[in-house]
Amino acid sequence: MTPPASYSWVKSSYSNQDGGNCLEWSPSSAVxxxxxxxxxxxxxAxxxxAFPARAFTAFVTDVKSGGLGV
Incomplete structure (x- = not known):
């Protein structure tokens, strides 16, 4: 997927933990x-x-609950 230049990216609040694995997402696009x-x-660059919002929400919920062993 090539995102439009207008996407506003937000860094995950977990990005600076455990070695700095950094993830960004675009909440404005999700909405x-x-x-x-x-x-x-x-x-x-x-x-x-790209994930359907419902699937991404389920993934984040599972990670937070420890359901994925992460």
Missing amino acids: TTGIVPVRDSKHP GPVL
Whole structure:
């Protein structure tokens, strides 16, 4: 996915923990399109993954609850 230049990226609040694995997402896109674009903040020109908002929400919920063993 190639995101529009107008996307506003937000870094995950967990990005500075445990070695600095950095993730950014665009909440404004999620609200307007129902798709959550995600990228590596260390490589902002790199690839962007896109997830349906419902699936992304379920993933985040599982990670927070420890359901994925993370």
